[in-house]
Amino acid sequence: MIRRRPSRRFANLAIGSASVLVYVFFYVPVAVLVLFSFNQARTGGRWGGFTTEWYSALFDNDRLITAAQNSLLIAVVATAVAVVLGTMLSLAIDRRTFRGRTAAQQVVYLPVIAPEIVTGVALLAFFSLTLGRLNDLLGRGAQDALRMGRPTIIIAHVAFCTAFVALVVRSSLRTLDPSLEEAAQDLGANAWTTFWRVTLPSIMPGVLGGALLAFTLSLDNFVITFFVSGPGATTLPIEVFGQLRRTISPEVNAISTLIFGASTLLLVGALVVQSTVSRQRSQRIRPLSRQPRNRAAQARATQATHTQLEGQP
Amino acid sequence: MDQHSQRGTVSLRKVTKRFGDAVAVNAVNLEVEAGEFISLLGPSGCGKTTTLRMISGFELPTEGRVHISGRDATDTPPHLRTVNSVFQSYALFGHMTVAENVAFGLRVKRRDKPTIERKVQETLDLVQLSDFGSRFPGQLSGGQQQRVALARAVINEPDVLLLDEPLSALDLKLRQAMRYELTRLHDELAMTFVFVTHDQTEAITMSDRIAVMDQGEIHQLGTPVDIYERPATRFVAEFIGEVNMLEATVVGGDGTRTEVLLSSGDRLTCAPVGDSRLTPGVSVVLTVRPQRVLLTPEGGIDSQEHASLRGELRELLFLGDSTRGTVGLADGTELVAVRHNEDGTHPFGTLRPGDRVDVGWRHGTACLVQ
Amino acid sequence: MDQHSQRGTVSLRKVTKRFGDAVAVNAVNLEVEAGEFISLLGPSGCGKTTTLRMISGFELPTEGRVHISGRDATDTPPHLRTVNSVFQSYALFGHMTVAENVAFGLRVKRRDKPTIERKVQETLDLVQLSDFGSRFPGQLSGGQQQRVALARAVINEPDVLLLDEPLSALDLKLRQAMRYELTRLHDELAMTFVFVTHDQTEAITMSDRIAVMDQGEIHQLGTPVDIYERPATRFVAEFIGEVNMLEATVVGGDGTRTEVLLSSGDRLTCAPVGDSRLTPGVSVVLTVRPQRVLLTPEGGIDSQEHASLRGELRELLFLGDSTRGTVGLADGTELVAVRHNEDGTHPFGTLRPGDRVDVGWRHGTACLVQ
């Protein structure tokens, strides 16, 4: 029903098709791997018929399962810690003044701008040096020595995840009306209550967004993980990279498909919840400046204001 | 002194607030009585909000002390003060329902649930929002949000309620309605209200007393009539209502009248300013309200009872309810007269722009300020 | 018709705008003359902005045509129309200096640099911001930003200047100053101004003509005096200025007077409405402006020349410039009288709330609308 000028329609069309293109770009490789996970032929390239055998094979493939478990575990732990640390950092940077604030900001920004490969080798050097020294110091034998593995991976992942969380949370903190927190204090809430009851719920979208990003980054990290992993701490990307020596096994496609499917389901679920909540909330929203349609009520308002109640049906 | 009797008083003693080099509030003394409705009135940036925030505890005074309910509260953190605020932006918690918003103060004080529920219901009744408890703030109109903010503050039964321009985001009609609402609440609750505004009509219609501020200082503290009729300074005269100002020099006078020389060359006799220390030679400003200015054809003013000046009618402006006439005096200064359009006819009779006119005012209706 | 003579005219012919199902503007006809200062006045959401945006080209009418300067511009994109807008939020470019903001329109039209510089200087002079050219909008006060927005629009010498509530974000004093400024500019520039506002005072003091809108329709188009004194509908009466409204039923009358029965039981005689087709039995509303309502002790009204009703004084409210008395009539309806505080004494004499009073108005000052 809405008339549009042709030029604007053209612009919208261009923007829309460019966007579709981007999604195609993102999802064609995903589609390929999903397809391959059902492909009977072991080496890609040709279609050998539909099969689910790779999925059943997957359940016997301890290495892949373990690697996937490792990846998920590390991502979950790193994300959890990073969300806490990153939120704290962004609170400090946004809400407190202290000397060296700029320097602190730049340190926080380091993981974003530091080349991954440099970080990887630096961490390898660092951990070999410190773990060795620590073991010497503690007199640990070979059996119970400190060594690289899941802990070192988590330490590394937490660092860069923290930076990204801080980045995202800071941007939502900046748009948060500071008088909300003051209102809470004014009503008798101490700093702690204010944070839990008011600040955190208000910046929750930012925190969740940061967590999502951190989780994605951790799950997908190869280079840094590669350098700091140790016995029994093979993550999925590292396992897959090893397999590239031959051809990638269809089971890898299968597990990728599973992870993809599960996360999509999860997020779609979250979206459905969000949409119901937001539909609920947006019911009968009235913008601030809208006045009642009832003119008679207004007329009375000028004479005897107390009889007039804005919002009466 | 008896603590109890002081409940609800606020007292600022030589309170100064500096931000870096800038002085936001300058050695302000203010005594608010219990149960009073006091307004802080002044232009943007004059320090009203800063003053309020020192009372609520969000700013620390650089110098001076803040007493609330008779106790020195200067170092008490906000959440332990017996004052509550209504913020200009409402600052409602968007993730909580109206009822949860209102319950917040009691919940953080860990009142038991039945009490909280009962009081929330009572308070929502008070602000006439009983049916809106389960809505979210985003689903309310501006005026309703305003009332939620109010309910959220008053449910805590603070000694003092602070309101920072709570009406400025509302449109005219709603603002009028909310003014009435606030006055009603003040009567019902018997709390001290400290109300910040830059709208003189708001201050005048609602307050017991008004503190007029400018540049961090309180220029005058008094009842609305005091402030309107007897402005202490030029700034107050100018800020409250429309006013004509004529530069003048004192040339003589005694205890009962002062003789001044206007820049237009006219000599006038005025009632003296309160504690008249106006010695000849002092520069003063003669202020007179437009609605007290007579505007007649030449010679139409009885110069016995009235001060009278001669000029030319420059402009007549229809304002709807009233008409405004602008008169140019001999030296070019302008004087404005306003008259209600009482009976649908031109309130200044047959006068037309360009006519020679007399303007004047009854002796005693003009005021001298320094 | 001659193109040149039409420069600056705007004409909306049966223009309708629908958003989905909602009708924002409903079959509006509007002829604006060249050089006129016309205001669109109406409550929030009545379609003012939408109307303006159809003139500037940001919305396409669902039906009807828009003519600008005599030419059909309905399908002309915004950047090719000879109109410019001043946006409510100013919409200044924050990343450009004031001078760059003002120069923008000329720059995108690729005028040569010296011309641009000269004109920017001239325009900044015009709005009295010559010294602020190199500042950024963020460093200016609201009123100054306003003037930059104005300068940015008028530098293009549009045939028509559209202003969407340009003053609503300013505080009272500044608003008054800017009103004056705008009127001055209109006189100097001889452009057509289409001015959108929901503030009646603004519309009344500035405009040549006012179009009062509600719910997407123009209720009345006329001069300020017309609209104030002879509202065509109840909505207009109510929206323009403060007004008392009394429900009444026509009980008789002839061509020169109409007799009505008020809900309070009083019978009154009124001047008829313009094209009086008021036959007995019709419900009408009697409107009378508060400043035309007399308020006296019982029996104080000359019922020969005045309509007169009996009631009780409920409230007296000091408003600074004036005092407002609220009277309750027999049936509980209220009537408001407003009187200037002309000589510093109580304008209603010795009357106090609770007193029995007479209220009334000179015949002919009340109006009947449907």
Added chain:
Amino acid sequence: MMAARAARAASGGSGTALRRSAAPLLAPGLLWISVVYVIPGALILVYSFLTPKLGGGVVWQATLDSWEEIVARGRRSDAGWGTVGAAALRGIATAAVAAVPTVAAARYLGRRISRGLGFAALLGALAAVNHLASAYNNYTAVFARSVVWSLWATVVCICLALPLAVFISSRSSPVTKNALLIAVMVSFWTSMLVRTYAIRFLLANTGPLNNLIEALGLDRVVFLNTRFAVILGLVYTALPFMILPLYAATERVERAQMEAARDLGARPPQVFADVFVPMVRPGLTVGVVMVFVLSVSQYLVPTLLGGGKTNMIANLLELQFGEAFNWPLGAAVAALFSVVTFAGLYLTVGRRDQEELL
């Protein structure tokens, strides 16, 4: 807007906040990041002055060999004044070619011609520096190539992300917006490696894309192990990091300002360049920094899609830390690389944008 933020920042620091220390909030995160980034970074610097050990690692014996190798030693084959001349010529040629479109664009947008020329000159200078770096020695050559490809990837990312950001932010329902945003992220929940492998398959000489090309009657094109594939991979990997901040910035764009520009007679491209781009600049800066840094140090993409024929700085580092057993040299390359990257970022990203970055 900035003034308001400054005021807020200041007020945040006043009053009650003043009484609280930042340390408890700041310390854990800052310490953590320092342990993982700052200290190892310093260690790398130290390593670059040590002696390599066969089998990897270092011998704790100071030497300047590594730095001499990468700074002082030019490439055997084609160093000399001739190269400088060639570089100058190439710069001038590039500037001349670029000048035509940039000046036209400047004219069209109503900007000064000198700005168009300046931009062309900048491109020329870049080309010349690139030429010099490519000729100077192996390290500068690989470095220059990494930078140039990452710049290309950044440009492509901007071109793809801008319409998408506008598209998403012009949706009216917040749920749709979130769904579209999440759709960007979700594809990243399958391992990058696996997806890159899928891209390999798609681009192969005998892959579907080439089959399609052949079906259209054209000759098969070699995509794999070329710059094209590598830059495509870089874009694929980094695109979300452009989309997310750009979307956030687009959300904050005020429609009124764009309409004001239209109203003042600006044609849509002018509105875009003069109003939209400056308004989304903070987000754009964040995106550009992230995409560039991510791309310039990419390891997987050149390895998987470059097939050893098209290498970037990470491959060189990998060689030194791996097969070459020359950690000090690798450390020196890494240190130099980081320093140049940081310096470049600080020089190109303005003060204001830096504040915006975090």
Added chain:
Amino acid sequence: GDDDDDSADATTTTVDSMPEAPTSEADAETPDADAEMPDAESPMSERCGDPDRLGDSINFLNWADYIDEAVLEMFEEECGVSVTMDTHVANEEAIAKVDAGNSGYSLVIVTDYAVEIMSSQGLLQELDMGEIPNAANIDPNQMDPYYDPGNVYSLPYQYSTTGLAFDETAFSTPPTSYSAIFDENSHCGSSSLLEDQREVLGAALVYLGYDWNEVSQAAHDEALDLVLESRDCVTGFDSANYIGNLASGEVLVAQSWGFAAGIAYLDNPNIRYIIPEEGGTIWQDNFLIPADAPDPYTAHVLINYMLEPDIGALITEFTIGYTPNLTVPPLLSDGYYEVIAGAGLELTDDIRERLVWQVRSEEHSIFAETWSEVIAAG
């Protein structure tokens, strides 16, 4: 297997399903090792050494995709030791991990020159041959290598060669020289070289008439020019994808690991493998025990276990390399021999003549320098 002579697909299946076949054969040969009832109170298999000294678990670092996982499962079941195998994709990676100290690995498999480097740096412990009785099974030809004289630190695991693999159908006369890639490359755009500085430069050096391990600057300059020239022709320097590419026909001639040619042959029976007339390399992967291994004894047991005939057969069937274990060849399936024969992987004495070992010492860092020129070139 009965489906040996079927198509390539069938062959794939055969190799995949291989674990069962040799296991049953092993059962037949060593009846005391009752694979069906390995657990419970029945005495542990004697292939598990001394149960008192045997640990519960062991960390094992191996090349990726270089062992049939069934072997590890069998060991776990038979001996009750859980094996965590991590993989590396380069010897350098393994060295770095062990060099970092306390890597946690008790058993590591790396290629020849890496053993020399590691032992020279004191990263390894001497093997106790008393605990590895199966060492006696090993082919003397593969013992006492240059990198570990006397096998003090290492025992061979698998070995193979590096040569050329090609698609028979693409050549009228099968190539016999590196010229198929370096010069007169008739399959420009369909050839590939390994991503390995030593192999590529070595091949170039021998092609130019130098020694495979040549370190003179002049020779390297020449070799570099040759590699840079052929760079435009090869699809890539690639150690992994070319296997699939050979199978799919994307690559027609490639420098290749021997075992990899076998794998490619499984998918594409037209693949043939040769050692060019200029020569090729032989290389051998070895068991090592790091000096700081947490559980050296269990590592010895595992080494010994993997040198069992049936286990060795499982491993070799999987890797398609050559086994150094003399007891294994009789147990290998027909499928294995079909691949070796079909792809031309037989290691005759004639071919052995042409093979050299890669040597690696300080002076060989010139290979890295030359290679960084290759990297810098594109």
